[in-house]
Amino acid sequence: MSKRKTPLENSEIMKRLKQELRDFEEKTPMTLAEKCKVREWVHDGNSIYECGLLWYCESGQEMSFLDAMRLEEEIYNEILEKERVEKPRPTL
Secondary structure, three states: OOOOOOHHHHHHHHHHHHHHHHHHHHHOOOOHHHHHHHHHHHHOOOOOOOOOOOOEOOOOOEOOHHHHHHHHHHHHHHHHHHHHHHOOOOOO
8 A cells, every 4th residue: 555645745746746847838839728738737746747648759758748648639630530531421
């Protein structure tokens, strides 16, 4: 059974996560919608550098939350486009 973190430990973790986020935002261009999702992810206690999906880059490093979110959106849009193109048209 894992040990519960004290409020001080949780506070220190959140400070570190928020600093990570500030550093990330300074160097990473994002849309407003992406910023909102990234901030919510960190606010929930997650690191911006971990996506929670076990998705990895070609380098073998775990994808950041932002990279995974962008990839997921790209895949979703490709599927929608493919369905739109392949959808049979009704005959008259």
